[in-house]
Structure formats: structure tokens, C-alpha cells
Amino acid sequence: MSRTTLSQKTLSGNTQGELWHDHNHDGIDRRGFLKCMAWAGTGAFCVIRGGVLHSYGMSRLAELDPKEMAGELSFAQISDSHMGFNKPANPDVAGTLKAAVDKINGLAVAPEFLLHTGDISHLSKPGEFDTVEQILKDAKPKDIFYVPGEHDVLDDDGKQFLERYGKGSKGAGWYSFDKKGVHFIGLVNVLNLKAGGLGSLGHEQLEWLEDDVKHFKHSTPIVVFAHIPLWSVYPEWGWGTEDSARAHSYLKKFSSVTVLNGHIHQTMQKVEGNVTFHTAASTAFPQPQPGKADSPGPMKVPAEQLKSVLGITDVNFVRGKQALGVVDSTLE
Template sequence: MHKNHARDAKAAPDNELLHQQDRDGIDRRGFLKCMAWAGTGAFCLIQGGVLRSYSLDGLPSFGGGHHAELSFVQLSDSHMGFDKAANPDVVGTLKAAVDKVNALPLPPAFILHTGDISHLSKPSEFDTVDQILKSARTNDVFFVPGEHDVLNDEGKQYLERYGKGTQGAGWYSFDKNGVHFVGLVNVMNLKAGGLGSFGGEQLEWLEKDVKHLSKSTPIVVFAHIPLWSVYPEWGWGTDDSAQALSYLKRFGSVTVLNGHIHQTMQKIEGNVTFHTAASTAFPQPKPGQAPSPGPMKVPADQLRSLLGVTDVTAVHGKHTLAVTDSNLT
């Protein structure tokens, strides 16, 4: 992070990828844009209704969260226990991610882990991740499960470890500095031929959960599988996400954070910014650019540039969310 901010002053207009986002633009869904970077990362800042994204090679000047009332970090897809050629040292890369967190100018209020904590739902895998995350300079870690965390027991062990105070398969919400955070579960009861799924009970809960909030409340939704159709052919989407998002239409600022696809990607649609985070374990190919979404083997000296940490900063009052992806190099 330090390294990236040091380059702030050199940001050239060429590095700016401009996206207009209508602040009240719930009805204006015409302007859609999807961006993907593999190997770098995205910095995203919303100001006065205009969202700007920058590649990490030329960050704009941004106060590193100093003016923000809230900043937090997203980690994802640690796959503890994975030991194949794509990354034989997932312990080392998760530790490197935590080092990145600890090097932030301001300690984040908390870490969100968007699932696939473990590779095979083994108790020792969860234990290792918990142990490593203890060294992170932050007050709290919030989790949602990935499909690798609920293997063989319908998510029983996951709930025992991380489900305290959650509903159903582990969904919950909390408020922090005026921002409403919602952790959702879309990896349970998957149906043949389908994508990620929330299910009726969870959708009902979500509708009630956000009903009482004023429309000016910034909303951050986090779940494992992307809520937008990144690439349905590979299962990268959620079948009933449209219904979930319909409950969030009236809000001025909605950010959706996901993992699962092991690469950073963004999409802006109306009032909603979708963002997927890199894995701390191994990269996966760009949509459709390989026979399957299996782990991507890259030269060892390139691996860490494809893994990462996401730093999200909310500036309360201006309803501004900035998302910064940082790789592990």
C-alpha cells in the first residue's frame, strides 16, 4: 500500500478509467461497464456522483483513508490446505496478505473474509487461518462461507466456528459508523445445473433486514460467489441475486464484495458497484480463457502479483466508498 500511495502524485489522466454513476440513478441502468484486471488491481473512488477507477500503476492522490471515518479490508479465498503446483505455500501467501494489512497507514476497523477459508473444510485448515489472522492489526474479522468451507457436513462445522449470532446458514448484518454491512451465504443447497443460491428464507430475511434503513444509508453486501453474472458457464454468478438486489434499489450507495473467482473485477450498474477480490492462495483464469476455471499455474516470480488484499474505505457523510486492490508483491 505504501508503495502504491507513493506513486500518487505521478498519476496521469491516461491512467484514469472514468465511469459515470448517477447518484440518484436507480432508474438509469443504461450505463454499464465491466472492467477486469488480472495481475494488477483496481482503485475506485466515488465523488459527487462520478466513480473513477484507476489501475494500480497510477494511483490518484488519495489520503490513504486519513479523511475517512471507516476503513476495512477484504480478504478472500485463502484455500488453506491447498498444496498443488499453482501455490504450494498458501500459508506463506496468507501471511504476506496479513503483512500488507499491517502495513496500512491506518489499521482497518475490521477484516471481511469472503469465503473459501479452507480448501477441504478440515478443522486443521480453519485453525491455521484463525492463527494467522490473529496477527492482523485489526479489531475483528467477519466471515461468510465459500463452498469449500461447508463440505460433507452441510456447513455444521462452519456454523460452530463462525456462526455465532448469525441466522440460517450463517447470514447476518451489522452497522459500523453509519454503514450497514450484510454478510450473505450463497454456497448452500446448490442445484444441478445452477449457480450460487440464496434461497427463499435468506431473501426474506434480507428484505426485512434493510426495510427499516433510510435510503441514504451506505450498504455493503458481502458474499462468496459473485452476485452478478461474471461467467455463468463456469458457475460464476448467483441464480437469485436479482431478487436480493431488488431490495437494495432504493439505496443511494450499494457496494457488493465477492470472492470465488480469484481475480479482481468490477462492474457498475446504477447505484450498485460490484467488486470481486483476488485470492490469497492461487489465481484463476479470466472468464472463458481456459478449458476450465481450475487453478492457474504461473511462474513463481509472478504468483504474488496475482494474489491480493482489498482495502475498502468508507467516507461517512459523503457516501463515498473507495476500493483499492493491492497485490502481494
């Protein structure tokens, strides 16, 4: 067992102390998961000091030194817009995506670009992709970097996704780029899913990753983004990537690694050494907590509560800090 120390309030308002997560076996234990989920809906600003994650609830941001929040680079993550979904869990996914754009446009520090971590569409239909692109044109950041979710590669093994978003990428759509001294790596783990729906990177992509990072200095901040979590959140539901350990072996030399994922439609965070793992909320609908349902899938909540379980992620790089600041905001 490894320890993650969180300083925050749960949705019920009770202060929580230390949360113990099972990082060495099959994901976090159920008690830790439920506590983490109670915290997640509030949003958080996260930093690491001495290898320990410190998380401040959104209500406490006013207490922080603004210098802690400002840096050389700021970007936002959105995920799981599922355009085309029209079930009771959210009959207006276009409306909630527009609300996410409004939230991004209202951030105190304007993001320089967006990351979309997949499931742009619900059924890989051209019109669904078109609608998302039209909505995102209203976002202040004009540069958008995508990786596919499994809903974006239905029927054609991602051919349409690559034609739209994969220009200049390698293989099935993986790529990297640099922004202000930070190295970003977009990975694809939704093709060739394994038993139970686990993600897979595959040998070719992993060889590319090893080569991509080997020439960078250990002090280079690394941001990796992919759809399915690159850590074992809940393998029974396919919430993990089968060969993620090999990817991590190529990244462990770096002093600051941030891994951003979607897929599970809820915010979770874990730290292992110099690596911070973060999953984002969906802009479309929530999914249940493991142990609260027989299987994953769209979860209906009262209409007046929907925006409180959807959200965006704002990430800020401050040179000299060990980790990137991560702030989750609901769409309320």
C-alpha cells in the same frame, strides 16, 4: 449495454479508455472481461461521481488528495485462502496468507476489522480452519467477520463453519451488523448450488434480507458480502447467483451499496446505478479468465509472478461520498 469508465493503465503500460460491459444479459462480454483483467492486477482506488466509476491505478495514489482516502471507517477484505491446498499452483498457501496479513498490517490507514469472503479452507478440515485462525491472529485488526465458501461446507452442509464462525447468525449463517453508520450484511450463497455451480440465496434468507433493510434510511451506506458474486460474471462457470436479482430489488432504494465477493480469484468491478460490485483476488492461487481455459480451477503461473496475481482489498468510507473507496493491492 451500460458503460463503465475506467482511468488506468494495463499491465503492459498502455492507457485504456472506456470499457463496455454487457450488464443486461449473461455477464460482461469477453473483450470487456479481458480488458478488465489486464487492469485488475495493478490494484485500484475507486470512487463514483455522477454515477460513473473512476478508477485510479495504485501508481497514482500519491497524486490524490489524502482527504480522498481518509474517512470515518476503513476495513480490509481477504478471500479464498484455501488452506490445505498444496498443488503446483501454490504449494505454500500458508505463506501467501501470511504475506496478506503483512500487507494489511502495513496499510497507511489501519483497518478496523477484516471481512473474509469464504473458502477459508480447501477441504473443510478442522486443521485447515485452525491454521487460518492462527495466521490471522497476527493481523492488527482483531475483529474478523466470515461468510462461507463452497469449500467450507463440504460433507456437513456447513455445520462446522457455523460452530466456528456462525454464533448469533440466522439460518445457515447470514447476519448483519452496523459500524459507524454503515450497515453490513453477510449472506450465504454456497449451499444448494444450482446448475453449473451457480450460487443460491434461497427464499428464507431473502425474506430475512428484505426485513433486515426495510427500516433503514435511504441514505444509509450498505455493504453486502458473500462468497459467490452477486452479479452474473460468467454463468457458464457458475460465476453468479441465480436469485441475486431479488436481493438487489431490496437494496436499490439505497443511495450507496457496495457488494464484495470472492470465488473467482481475480479482481473485477462493475457499477449499476448506486451499486458497486467488486470481486477480490485470492490469497492462494489465481484462476483463468473465461475464454482462456476449458473450465475454472487453480492456474499455475511462474513462481516469481505468483504474488502479483494474489492480493487483498482495502475499503474506506468517507461520509458524504456516494460510494466507498476500494483499493486492491497485490502481495508483491
